[in-house]
Amino acid sequence: MKKNKLALFSIPYVIWMALFVVAPIIMVVIYAFTAAPPDGGFTLDNFARMGSYTVVFSRSFQLAIIATLVCLLIGYPVAYLMAKEGPGFQRIAMMIIMLPMWMNFLLRTYSWIAILDRNGFLNQLFSAIGLFDLINSVFGTNITYFKMIGTPGAVVLGMVYNYLPFMILPIYSVIVKLDHSLLEAARDLGANSTAVFRRVIFPLSLPGILSGVTMVFVPSVSTFAISQLMGGGIQMMLGDLIELQFLGGAYNPYLGSAIALVMMVIVIICMYVMNRFGEGEEEAMLL
Numbered sequence: 001m002k003k004n005k006l007a008l009f010s011i012p013y014v015i016w017m018a019l020f021v022v023a024p025i026i027m028v029v030i031y032a033f034t035a036a037p038p039d040g041g042f043t044l045d046n047f048a049r050m051g052s053y054t055v056v057f058s059r060s061f062q063l064a065i066i067a068t069l070v071c072l073l074i075g076y077p078v079a080y081l082m083a084k085e086g087p088g089f090q091r092i093a094m095m096i097i098m099l100p101m102w103m104n105f106l107l108r109t110y111s112w113i114a115i116l117d118r119n120g121f122l123n124q125l126f127s128a129i130g131l132f133d134l135i136n137s138v139f140g141t142n143i144t145y146f147k148m149i150g151t152p153g154a155v156v157l158g159m160v161y162n163y164l165p166f167m168i169l170p171i172y173s174v175i176v177k178l179d180h181s182l183l184e185a186a187r188d189l190g191a192n193s194t195a196v197f198r199r200v201i202f203p204l205s206l207p208g209i210l211s212g213v214t215m216v217f218v219p220s221v222s223t224f225a226i227s228q229l230m231g232g233g234i235q236m237m238l239g240d241l242i243e244l245q246f247l248g249g250a251y252n253p254y255l256g257s258a259i260a261l262v263m264m265v266i267v268i269i270c271m272y273v274m275n276r277f278g279e280g281e282e283e284a285m286l287l
Contacts, residue, residue: 150232
């Protein structure tokens, strides 16, 4: 009886998934292997044409990897320090980390534009303190502002700012649940703090690291709002390219579907490799 009730309650979810997840994926697959009108029919030409966008693919994965590494370098120490502190500090730190997530995604991104723009807060501050005058007098230049918007660094900054909580929280949730008896046993055996971290804490926190890397890398490689706004329309990424094919002047949903399909396959392969690596680490620790 309970199983029948659960199955009944799951029907709306199944319908939702079928309409808004499965059906769009099927449409993308069909479009990817279909020639544009008036030809129609099965074709692989859409995939062959992607060779001209190698630079966009390369830039997308390069910036996504950089953003993921930066998030890891910042997020792991933050998560480790949070886990070592008391419950009161952890609650405050969690609120500070989650507070920006309560605001709209685009609003957070636009705030960085106001800070980094040519007439933004930072350039006005540098001008007010005489930094530009100092640089011009020393190097003989005529700088009036620093170009920050429209650069790869701005895109990476936007990714790190928006996705950093997705790196901190999985790592924190794993470290805070570590068995303290293992740490005490390592210290009793003569291990110092560095050895305890290197031989016990870090290996046991790898599942959280892998989860964080996946949760940051996947949205980073497929982002388009951040690259459009903070990249100034110059740093085109895969998300921008796909949007251009569906909504832009180069309207070609068949090519856009092929690019989206290839990106999905690459992301799935990356996630599979990460999960397999995580399973291998867990098995090694159990042994």
